[in-house]
Amino acid sequence: MFDIGFWELVLISVVGLVVLGPERLPVAIRTVSQWIGAARNMANSVKDELAQELKIQELQANLKKAEQMGMKDIAPELQESVDELKKVASDVQRPYADKSEQPSATTSNKQE
Structure with missing residues (x-):
């Protein structure tokens, strides 16, 4: 999704450690990872529903074609x-x- 390399992650970690401190940094990382997981799950469910709808439409089109x-x-x-x-x-x-x-x-x- 994002093209983030090793050095970018190190820089983000250092800035997060300085800004949030060592006590709040693990909580912030968990919260951000939960948000990312929820966004991925939602995107996957939408993608699966769209794929099912496309299959249903294709089946309906084939049945109409067969009836004709x-x-x-x-x-x-x-x-x-x-x-x-x-x-x-x-x-x-x-x-x-x-x-x-x-x-x-x-x-x-x-x-x-």
């Missing part, structure tokens, strides 16, 4: 993704379909 092509002549990896999404969607819907069928069977028994 009528799901014909699409790339094999895209076809695998579509098949996997269909399978997951059917697995998600299956428990709800089973639950909706059970009450109708019990109500038909009550009517008889």
